[in-house]
Amino acid sequence: MNANKKIEEGLEHIRVAEKSLKTSLLKWRPDYEIAAEEYNKAATCFRNAKAFEQCRDSLLKAADCHKQNRSLFYAAKCIDQAILVCKELGDLRDVPAFAERAANMFQSHGSADTAAASLDKAAKIVEQQHPEQALNLYLHAADIAMVQDSSRQATEYVSKVSRIYVKLKQFDSAADSLRREIGLHQQNESYQATGRLAVALVLVQLARGDVVAAEKAFKEWGNYCEGPEVQTLEMLLQAYDEEDPESAKRALSNPFIKHMDVEYAILARDLPLPEGAATAPRASVRENAAPSYVSPNLQTAASLENDIQEVNDKMDDLKTESKTAKDESDEEFEGGLC
Numbered sequence: 149m150n151a152n153k154k155i156e157e158g159l160e161h162i163r164v165a166e167k168s169l170k171t172s173l174l175k176w177r178p179d180y181e182i183a184a185e186e187y188n189k190a191a192t193c194f195r196n197a198k199a200f201e202q203c204r205d206s207l208l209k210a211a212d213c214h215k216q217n218r219s220l221f222y223a224a225k226c227i228d229q230a231i232l233v234c235k236e237l238g239d240l241r242d243v244p245a246f247a248e249r250a251a252n253m254f255q256s257h258g259s260a261d262t263a264a265a266s267l268d269k270a271a272k273i274v275e276q277q278h279p280e281q282a283l284n285l286y287l288h289a290a291d292i293a294m295v296q297d298s299s300r301q302a303t304e305y306v307s308k309v310s311r312i313y314v315k316l317k318q319f320d321s322a323a324d325s326l327r328r329e330i331g332l333h334q335q336n337e338s339y340q341a342t343g344r345l346a347v348a349l350v351l352v353q354l355a356r357g358d359v360v361a362a363e364k365a366f367k368e369w370g371n372y373c374e375g376p377e378v379q380t381l382e383m384l385l386q387a388y389d390e391e392d393p394e395s396a397k398r399a400l401s402n403p404f405i406k407h408m409d410v411e412y413a414i415l416a417r418d419l420p421l422p423e424g425a426a427t428a429p430r431a432s433v434r435e436n437a438a439p440s441y442v443s444p445n446l447q448t449a450a451s452l453e454n455d456i457q458e459v460n461d462k463m464d465d466l467k468t469e470s471k472t473a474k475d476e477s478d479e480e481f482e483g484g485l486c
Contacts, residue, residue: 151197158193158202161186165209184213188226195233204233215253224253224266231270240274244281247271251288260296264289268305275312283312303332310348311411319356326352330369343372347405348412350381355419359388376404393421 165186168179187210194203207230214223227250234243247270254263271285286308293302306329313322326349333342346369353362366381373381380402387395399405400416407413 151199154193154197155199155202158190158197158199158206161190161193162206165190165213169213178216180213180217181219184210184217184219184222184226187213191229200233200237204230204237207233220253220257221259224250224257224262227253228266228269231273235273240277243270243274244278244285247285248288251292255292260292261298261301264292264296264298264301264305267292271308279312279316283309283316286312299332299335303329303336303338306332311409314352314411314415317355319352322352323349323356323361339372340374342369343374343377344408346370346373347377347381348408350384351405351412351415351419354384354388355415357420359385362388376402380405388422391422393423396421 165183168182168186171178187206191203191206191210194200194206207226211223211226211230214220214226227246231243231246231250234240234246247267250266250270251263254260254266267285267289271282271289274285275282286305290302290305290309293299293305306325310322310325310329313319313325326345330342330345330349333339333345346365349365349369350362353359353365363385366385370378370381380399384396384399387393387399400419405413405416408416
């Protein structure tokens with residue numbers, strides 16, 4: 149009953165707003181300020197009644213009225229509220245477009261920081277279901293922050309971009325984004341963060357299948373890493389260079405890699421290991437197996453040697469007999485000549 153009452157109250161505010169937008173013989177220009185105020189009141193009533201679609205529509209109409217009245221900041225704020233209502237509805241299709249529209253209005257008003265924050269807020273809303281759309285919003289927010297020379301804020305947005313690229317397995321873009329992020333951290337003199345990103349960049353290059361690029365990244369940025377990180381990366385790169393999957397697995401199981409940002413920890417977990425030299429599997433031995441069949445006609449090595457020895461003995465006997473016969477023949481021949 150209370151919800152119906154709030155809806156009726158909201159509809160009444162809409163009627164007042166529509167009336168204020170009409171012109172007449174004595175009223176040449178619509179009263180956008182009153183209309184925007186009435187639409188805002190209607191949106192509040194609909195929100196309390198949980199009529200979120202009507203609430204969103206009222207906020208968008210209020211934004212149009214503020215825009216017509218050249219109140220761009222308030223128009224953008226109404227669109228920001230409409231984004232939150234879309235979240236309540238579970239309908240995120242229009243959120244990126246609303247966010248871009250609000251950001252442009254904030255920028256036109258001269259509130260660039262608010263524009264970047266609005267894009268960031270909208271990106272967080274759509275990131276789980278639509279990471280590609282969140283990616284574009286974060287990129288826009290980073291560009292705005294860079295224009296405003298807010299490098300620390302830009303670094304935060306670029307960091308989110310890098311992680312989404314890794315999540316989407318767009319490793320080429322992730323490597324470029326990580327290099328950009330490293331440059332921003334160097335600009336901010338955040339050297340510890342630079343070392344962690346060097347580890348992430350090595351992992352991304354290995355995921356690309358480019359061991360040479362991974363080694364180059366380590367040589368270029370490894371001096372920002374701490375001692376344990378350096379040892380782990382050296383072990384990891386050596387394992388890939390020598391195609392040693394066991395050593396690579398041990399390196400990737402290092403605690404500091406597991407405690408990196410979730411996207412990089414998952415990347416390390418799913419990273420293809422180097423293919424080592426294949427070893428032939430050992431022959432399995434069956435217990436209580438019957439002895440192998442041996443043919444009765446098959447000669448053993450010992451019997452074969454005995455046969456060979458007998459043949460050799462016979463050959464020697466034949467040679468001896470032949471020599472004896474020859475000697476006797478020679479003696480007879482010599483006696484005949486005498």
